[in-house]
Amino acid sequence: MKDLVLVDPRVQRARLFREAIEVFRRRLGVLRDRKLQVMAKAEEERAKAREVLAAMNCVAARRHGNLNGDEVRLRVFETCAPAIAYLKELDGRRPAVVFTDVDLQCASGPFSGIDLVTTIKADGRLRRIPTVLLATDAPPDRVREAWRAGCSAVVHLPVQLPGMLVRVTDAVEFWFRTAAL
DSSP states (O other): OEEEEEEOSOHHHHHHHHHHHHHHHHHHHHHHHHHHHHHTSOHHHHHHHHHHHHHHHHHHHHHHTTOOGGGEEEEEESSHHHHHHHHHHTTTOOOSEEEEETTOOBTTBOOOHHHHHHHHHHSTTTTTSOEEEEESSOOHHHHHHHHHHTOSEEEEOOSSHHHHHHHHHHHHHIIIIISOO
16 A cells, blocks of 8 residues: 655645546556456467566566555645654655645644655655655745755646646656656
């Protein structure tokens, strides 16, 4: 089971990530269905498909540690302190990726997403966790500050919700299917 951690007090962001994970699961389901269709063809085609799938599975297993699409669990925290406490409690088992907003506003004080990344990267046990900052209207100097803090990626989100869902779904798919974690 891989955890995807979102630190953002906005309820609509959590819903957006839940929808993105569902889209990701459906995409993997379509891929599994296609795999089954290929396997059902003639014997010589199945032999070729097995060779291709074996090579793909070998690469995929190395890239995302045998992650199945339905094994993604979203953990949502509205503030940074419980998120950091949760990450420290995992003790050796780290989440696949942490998402947060560049301009995270917490009720407990002025703790930005960049501060969260800095805290994660300063802790020897948490340092290797990929951190992705979400930016809607962040100025370039904030984005540069995020890179200097050690974030793994900055995802620019459109202001409109439909475009935002597509971008978040693509980001989730990238971190669970493409990136070598």
